[in-house]
Amino acid sequence: MDDAETRLIANALCEIRSLLAPYIGSESEAPTDVRLAAHLAYALHNEASALAAGTGFNLSAALKKVVAIDGILGTADGRRLVNLWSIEPKGEA
Numbered sequence: 510m511d512d513a514e515t516r517l518i519a520n521a522l523c524e525i526r527s528l529l530a531p532y533i534g535s536e537s538e539a540p541t542d543v544r545l546a547a548h549l550a551y552a553l554h555n556e557a558s559a560l561a562a563g564t565g566f567n568l569s570a571a572l573k574k575v576v577a578i579d580g581i582l583g584t585a586d587g588r589r590l591v592n593l594w595s596i597e598p599k600g601e602a
Contacts, residue, residue: 512563519560526550526557535581545586548578572596 529547532539539547552574556566578587 516561516563519557522550522557523554523561526554535583541582541584541586544582545578545584548581549575549587549590552578568596 525546529543529550531537532544532547533551537544537547553571556571559566572591575591576587579585
C-alpha cells in the first residue's frame, strides 16, 4: 500500500470514529454491531492519525486496545477480530 492509500484509509477511519462517537460507552442502547464499530474506530483512531501523518505506532499496544473492547461491551468480538486478522506484532509469536 502506498502512502496515499494509507492516508486515505487512515483518514476514513478517523472520520468514521467521529460519526460513531455517540455510540461509545457501556451505557449506549445502540445495537451491538454499531457499538462494536464505534469502539473499534475509537480504539484505533490514534493509530490511524499516526499513519495519516506518516509515522508508525506500536502494533502490540493497538491490538490490546481492540481486545479491551470485550470488557466494555461484554462480548468476545475484540479477541475474535484480532484472531480473524491473524496479525502478530514483529518479534512476537
